[in-house]
Amino acid sequence: MRLSEVPTPALTVEMGAFERNLARMHDFFSDRPCDVRPHVKAHKTPAIAERQRAAGGVGFCCATVYEAEVFADHGFDDLLIANEICDPTKIARLRVLAERVRLIVAVDSEASVDLLAGTDLDVLVDVNVGMPRCGVPPSEAVAVARAAEASGLHVRGVMGYEGHVTVMEDVARRAEATRKSMDVLLAVGDDLRASSFDVGIVSAGSTLTYDVTGAIDGITEVQAGSYALMDTTFSRSSPFEEALGCLTTVLAVHDNIAVLDAGLKTLSLDHGNPELPNDVPADVLYLSDEHTTLVIREEFDAKPGDRVFLRPSHVDPTVNLHDVLYAFRGDDVEDVWTVAARGYGRP
Amino acid sequence: MRLSEVPTPALTVEMGAFERNLARMHDFFSDRPCDVRPHVKAHKTPAIAERQRAAGGVGFCCATVYEAEVFADHGFDDLLIANEICDPTKIARLRVLAERVRLIVAVDSEASVDLLAGTDLDVLVDVNVGMPRCGVPPSEAVAVARAAEASGLHVRGVMGYEGHVTVMEDVARRAEATRKSMDVLLAVGDDLRASSFDVGIVSAGSTLTYDVTGAIDGITEVQAGSYALMDTTFSRSSPFEEALGCLTTVLAVHDNIAVLDAGLKTLSLDHGNPELPNDVPADVLYLSDEHTTLVIREEFDAKPGDRVFLRPSHVDPTVNLHDVLYAFRGDDVEDVWTVAARGYGRP
Numbered sequence: 258m259r260l261s262e263v264p265t266p267a268l269t270v271e272m273g274a275f276e277r278n279l280a281r282m283h284d285f286f287s288d289r290p291c292d293v294r295p296h297v298k299a300h301k302t303p304a305i306a307e308r309q310r311a312a313g314g315v316g317f318c319c320a321t322v323y324e325a326e327v328f329a330d331h332g333f334d335d336l337l338i339a340n341e342i343c344d345p346t347k348i349a350r351l352r353v354l355a356e357r358v359r360l361i362v363a364v365d366s367e368a369s370v371d372l373l374a375g376t377d378l379d380v381l382v383d384v385n386v387g388m389p390r391c392g393v394p395p396s397e398a399v400a401v402a403r404a405a406e407a408s409g410l411h412v413r414g415v416m417g418y419e420g421h422v423t424v425m426e427d428v429a430r431r432a433e434a435t436r437k438s439m440d441v442l443l444a445v446g447d448d449l450r451a452s453s454f455d456v457g458i459v460s461a462g463s464t465l466t467y468d469v470t471g472a473i474d475g476i477t478e479v480q481a482g483s484y485a486l487m488d489t490t491f492s493r494s495s496p497f498e499e500a501l502g503c504l505t506t507v508l509a510v511h512d513n514i515a516v517l518d519a520g521l522k523t524l525s526l527d528h529g530n531p532e533l534p535n536d537v538p539a540d541v542l543y544l545s546d547e548h549t550t551l552v553i554r555e556e557f558d559a560k561p562g563d564r565v566f567l568r569p570s571h572v573d574p575t576v577n578l579h580d581v582l583y584a585f586r587g588d589d590v591e592d593v594w595t596v597a598a599r600g601y602g603r604p
Numbered sequence: 605m606r607l608s609e610v611p612t613p614a615l616t617v618e619m620g621a622f623e624r625n626l627a628r629m630h631d632f633f634s635d636r637p638c639d640v641r642p643h644v645k646a647h648k649t650p651a652i653a654e655r656q657r658a659a660g661g662v663g664f665c666c667a668t669v670y671e672a673e674v675f676a677d678h679g680f681d682d683l684l685i686a687n688e689i690c691d692p693t694k695i696a697r698l699r700v701l702a703e704r705v706r707l708i709v710a711v712d713s714e715a716s717v718d719l720l721a722g723t724d725l726d727v728l729v730d731v732n733v734g735m736p737r738c739g740v741p742p743s744e745a746v747a748v749a750r751a752a753e754a755s756g757l758h759v760r761g762v763m764g765y766e767g768h769v770t771v772m773e774d775v776a777r778r779a780e781a782t783r784k785s786m787d788v789l790l791a792v793g794d795d796l797r798a799s800s801f802d803v804g805i806v807s808a809g810s811t812l813t814y815d816v817t818g819a820i821d822g823i824t825e826v827q828a829g830s831y832a833l834m835d836t837t838f839s840r841s842s843p844f845e846e847a848l849g850c851l852t853t854v855l856a857v858h859d860n861i862a863v864l865d866a867g868l869k870t871l872s873l874d875h876g877n878p879e880l881p882n883d884v885p886a887d888v889l890y891l892s893d894e895h896t897t898l899v900i901r902e903e904f905d906a907k908p909g910d911r912v913f914l915r916p917s918h919v920d921p922t923v924n925l926h927d928v929l930y931a932f933r934g935d936d937v938e939d940v941w942t943v944a945a946r947g948y949g950r951p
Contacts, residue, residue, distance in 0.1 A: 267948075320893060346610070
């Protein structure tokens with residue numbers, strides 16, 4: 258299959274950039290005591306996870322029970338659900354999963370522990386390290402760990418997501434804020450050890466902080482997802498390349514307006530509009546359901562039926578819109594990967 | 605199944621509001637010469653289209669070839685693809701579709717006509733009535749119609765989408781702008797008739813303008829989609845009720861922050877954040893992939909495991925994130941509907 262035979266709109270993965278991204282991340286961890294645990298929420302695609310495992314990824318992170326189920330079905334047997342699971346309808350599913358794979362789940366309150374009571378699950382205590390979302394306040398972490406053990410759960414360590422630093426574009430400032438967050442997490446680890454808990458895992462990090470968190474003594478694993486495919490937003494603040502693209506067909510050119518056949522059901526806009534390659538003399542005006550409308554800056558010789566790539570602004574929710582990714586090199590489509598864990602499944 | 609047994613996050617349809625929305629729209633057209641042609645892009649769900657057909661919907665609109673294929677598979681045999689199809693890989697699929705159902709496709713340029721040459725398809729000339737997107741400039745519509753006939757296509761009429769007026773919240777101003785757009789479309793219809801084309805169809809409209817377009821002599825059908833499910837954005841400017849909801853589970857309550865298990869992979873944010881029901885004393889701070897973080901305004905007695913509804917801001921791209929919709933009345937889930945035309949299909 259050639260790129261010209263791919264029906265549009267389509268998400269594509271340029272294999273050169275993709276392979277360089279994997280090499281860059283996994284080479285960094287190859288001679289360190291810290292591992293990288295790739296986050297499947299960024300791609301939901303077993304074919305990508307297989308390549309991350311081959312490159313040295315140790316275990317995988319999931320955001321949802323459904324992601325864990327799908328990746329267990331595909332032979333991935335070391336899974337951390339890096340979120341609290343509080344929906345009572347999912348507890349039985351966690352029990353089934355734990356019989357199939359090495360499973361760890363996050364807890365961040367006595368209430369989140371109570372909901373898992375009797376499951377015999379391994380857990381990490383999720384600590385607030387500066388991001389206002391989930392995560393127990395540091396001073397209450399030991400109490401949550403004690404509640405977990407009292408409920409028959411097994412505390413394996415701590416985790417903390419320093420997501421608030423990813424908005425800092427200045428590298429030095431981001432590194433400083435990251436170290437501050439990791440100091441909080443490591444101190445909570447020490448608190449738990451002082452209370453006789455076995456803290457084998459100290460899990461943190463992201464694509465934008467991997468080189469800082471991965472170099473800190475005591476951090477045992479880094480969670481990173483975006484690095485493999487990368488988008489316009491995070492590529493501005495990291496050394497990784499945009500491997501993800503969106504192939505579109507030109508639908509119309511009228512006066513100074515051109516229209517592409519990809520819209521907001523094709524590309525997630527929460528990090529802003531997609532961008533055009535530098536050699537397209539136009540700007541994105543707005544997106545509607547199935548259209549991207551461009552304003553033409555100067556001569557633009559495109560006509561209906563021609564192809565144009567758009568550059569997505571946010572990998573994770575954009576991939577989640579699609580059932581397949583087209584992996585290509587040059588003009589050859591080498592593989593069509595299934596986004597197997599897209600969505601939440603069917604009851 | 606009870607609502608409490610639905611795994612979250614889940615999109616739900618409150619059947620009382622849904623049925624009142626259908627009655628309101630279809631009753632308006634029951635004694636008029638104009639028909640309503642429901643747009644399936646808003647729900648992609650055959651179970652909803654069946655109810656729209658039973659209520660009086662005449663034929664259906666689709667936005668994509670994939671939607672048309674899926675609805676043809678479900679027995680819908682009168683389909684207007686209200687967009688230009690310029691991707692060369694889809695022409696053979698259009699031919700197959702046209703053998704199965706009564707199919708009409710939009711064209712808006714000689715180039716878009718050339719791409720369909722030899723298909724023997726029925727087409728509408730899509731006219732720019734004020735929205736900067738697709739649609740031929742009115743003065744060039746006859747030339748496009750002539751090109752279509754010369755290419756073996758069959759011109760059945762004209763269509764125009766007055767999407768630019770949907771941002772006008774003032775009812776009188778919106779009605780005035782709509783009438784102006786319809787004058788343009790009707791004049792193009794007359795131009796085509798003067799050039800001996802048989803203009804049987806004059807198709808326009810939307811949920812926000814149905815009562816204006818549907819009352820204009822010469823408009824033969826109104827395209828409307830959002831009315832069935834409705835969201836916070838369009839319910840402010842129309843008489844339809846929010847039937848669509850997003851059921852979530854509380855994951856955490858820490859200090860003045862609460863977190864729900866639905867994020868930007870659950871709800872499309874292009875029309876803004878989702879809103880909370882009036883009786884929840886909190887405000888939406890931000891969404892991440894799988895979380896909605898709330899700031900608690902005053903006493904909020906929710907705890908992890910409790911359920912909270914969010915109110916989506918944009919029906920079409922939100923439904924497109926889900927594989928199923930839970931249709932409920934009171935606390936009973938009456939049906940689980942498959943969003944069969946979600947996404948773009950697999951090659």
